[in-house]
Amino acid sequence: MLELSKQFRFDAAHTLDREIQAESSRRIHGHSYRAEITIRGWPDPRTGMILDLGEFERALEGARDALDHRFLDEINDLGPATMENLCLWIWRRLKPDIVALARVAVHRDSSGETCTFDGVEG
Ligand SMILES: Nc1nc2c(c(=O)[nH]1)N=C([C@H](O)[C@H](O)COP(=O)(O)OP(=O)(O)OP(=O)(O)O)CN2
Numbered sequence: 151m152l153e154l155s156k157q158f159r160f161d162a163a164h165t166l167d168r169e170i171q172a173e174s175s176r177r178i179h180g181h182s183y184r185a186e187i188t189i190r191g192w193p194d195p196r197t198g199m200i201l202d203l204g205e206f207e208r209a210l211e212g213a214r215d216a217l218d219h220r221f222l223d224e225i226n227d228l229g230p231a232t233m234e235n236l237c238l239w240i241w242r243r244l245k246p247d248i249v250a251l252a253r254v255a256v257h258r259d260s261s262g263e264t265c266t267f268d269g270v271e272g
């Protein structure tokens with residue numbers, strides 16, 4: 151099998167309830183995120199592609215628009231705006247349009263943090 155990935159970046163604000171650094175985390179603050187979306191499959195013999203990158207990009211646009219320059223706390227079906235929930239949210243958003251979806255990773259490069267979801271729940 152082959153894997154093909156595409157990325158998009160988004161900047162967003164949130165608050166977070168946590169046990170440590172509670173006060174600063176509860177204040178509205180922002181992060182720069184990079185989402186990396188991976189599909190898995192075999193190229194169509196005629197086109198040589200698993201999925202045309204143009205179509206891939208179009209499928210990602212809606213998710214990016216819904217996250218970029220947003221206050222993540224206001225996204226109803228996200229839950230606490232953690233990297234984990236962002237991964238799950240992006241997966242749920244893309245899966246209906248991208249059948250070959252294999253993995254969603256959310257990175258915060260400035261702090262060296264990554265969360266990855268491969269579609270297996272629980
Ligand atoms: N398991 C998780 N833990 C935490 C998450 C998360 O998404 N998943 N997120 C946060 C917060 O977003 C927090 O703002 C990050 O805090 P921290 O890593 O402590 O770093 P700073 O507050 O210094 O933020 P900078 O990214 O350096 O600006 C916490 N935990």
Ligand SMILES: [Zn+2]
Pocket residue numbers: 164166179180181
């Ligand atoms: Zn934060």
